[in-house]
Amino acid sequence: MKRGIKGQMKKKVFVTAIFLVLTFLMMRGTFDVLNKSEDTNENTRYNEYSRYKEINGIIKKGETLFDIFKRYNLNITELFRIKEASANIHKLKEVYPGQVYKIIIDTDNQVNAFSYWINDDSILSITRTESGFFAEKKAVEYEKKIQHVGGANKGQSHIICG
Known part of the structure; x- marks a missing residue:
């Protein structure tokens, strides 16, 4: 019988603690x-x-x-x-x-x-x-990056743009 009363008390304390925490969170506005x-x-x-x-x-x-x-x-x-x-x-x-x-x-x-x-x-x-x-x-401000492509065009005189 003592064990049953202790278990019930622990359960009541636990439920009360949860209730108080939830109440606190709702009062603060975080919940x-x-x-x-x-x-x-x-x-x-x-x-x-x-x-x-x-x-x-x-x-x-x-x-x-x-x-x-x-x-x-x-x-x-x-x-x-x-x-x-x-x-x-x-x-x-x-x-x-x-x-x-x-x-x-x-x-x-x-x-x-x-x-x-x-x-x-x-x-x-x-x-x-x-x-x-x-x-x-x-x-709208976009980040602009300038890329440089370099190199020599040996042997070909055509430039192809695509």
């Missing part, structure tokens, strides 16, 4: 199941030292920015302001499947920045300013 996306092409990352959350994703076929804003409960009025700011650079009505986007939001769920890969060479970058949103098109 945050709400930030996990159902889609493997998207993820939401929260920096605990910052007041911003980053939403990264890839545009799916038939998807619009309106759909994305609704999914993350973002303010649709901000979407219209972002579209307005970018109108002279790139119309956000034209988003294409496979293109990457990033939305940075604050703790009030307000958009602080939005970026969208227009193509392989350009990114549309929109940031919140005191007077609204500011949009600019940024060139």
